[in-house]
Amino acid sequence: MKLPDGIRLDNIREQLQALADEYGGRVLTGIRGPGRTVYPSYERRRFGGRLRLTLSDGDSEGPTGTTATFEDLPADLPQLTISPWGLLDSVFRLLGLGRKPTGYDELDRNAVFACTDEGFLAAFLTEKNREHVQDLLTGLPGAPASVRAASRTVVVSVPAMLVTSGDLRLLHRRALGVTLGLVDTASGVFIAELSWPEGASIDIVCPVCAVPLVQQLVAYCRCCEAPHHLDCWKYNGGCAMYGCPGCSRALPRSTDGSGEDCPQ
Ligand SMILES: [Zn+2]
Ligand SMILES: [Zn+2]
Ligand SMILES: [Zn+2]
Structure with a gap:
């Protein structure tokens, strides 16, 4: 239009x-x-x-x-x-x-x-x-x-x-x-604009709903840095990546915006 x-x-x-x-x-x-x-x-x-x-x-x-x-x-x-x-x-x-x-x-x-x-x-x-x-x-x-x-x-x-x-x-x-x-x-959710890894040629999919991420702002896991749809992150109550149980709760946010150490 x-x-x-x-x-x-x-x-x-x-x-x-x-x-x-x-x-x-x-x-x-x-x-x-x-x-x-x-x-x-x-x-x-x-x-x-x-x-x-x-x-x-x-x-x-x-x-x-x-x-x-x-x-x-x-x-x-x-x-x-x-x-x-x-x-x-x-x-x-x-x-x-x-x-x-x-x-x-x-x-x-x-x-x-x-x-x-x-x-x-x-x-x-x-x-x-x-x-x-x-x-x-x-x-x-x-x-x-x-x-x-x-x-x-x-x-x-x-x-x-x-x-x-x-x-x-x-x-x-x-x-x-x-x-x-x-x-x-x-x-304590880490929210940032979706950034694409160098040389990525395939869609990055959300680990909760498996739909490609195209939104500008996504929720990143502080530990494994997997991006999620914001709504999916909230629905799931945290990171949905297998083997990242330490991230399934909101972590405290540091003032400079960088992540905390992974609890695992
Ligand atoms: Zn999703
Ligand atoms: Zn973790
Ligand atoms: Zn994670």
Whole structure:
């Protein structure tokens, strides 16, 4: 399907359908009524959670905001808020008040982090997760996104209309990346983009369901490094490779993202 790049009122459904065609999931129908329009939304089940991209109600020009919500996530996610840097924050910092900086200069220039668990936040701020957050803060048109995570829900909001289908894809990927990073940090599952071994000519199949892995983010066993579908990893409760029983439980995650020693 070839789409015009701009997101408009009359092609929102098609834009979301293109996302569903590319990443899976489905488009939920919107309702147009007097005084209020509920735009079509995009839904995808992911890692035992439900991702929903919602365009919020605007005026006749179109929707004014985009929200990616993830539900049914692990209950052990601490509360985390990432807010775009504001004028008030400059005043607070001058007065020596406000939130502690993370120590990553670029992130600290763009955002304020608040977390109920400092160790969790430190573990979450891996290079890849910092990149996802940075792109949400500075890589989307209009205003920067904010992230709010509580025990079972992560909400990523962009308070301005996304302009192009590329923006929609970027929001989808980065919001998913940040969320999986949070889940990863909470559960100890090692999640990374699927990388292919040098010279591999055959499909890499998931050891749980035997279906080839084509998704960008997969769950890697820390010991034997076998990649699994994220959902399959969760379903199986850990690594499915024969002879790797030590990996059938989630292992603690180290802050630099590298694996722990194999318990075997
Ligand atoms: Zn699988
Ligand atoms: Zn092992
Ligand atoms: Zn394993």
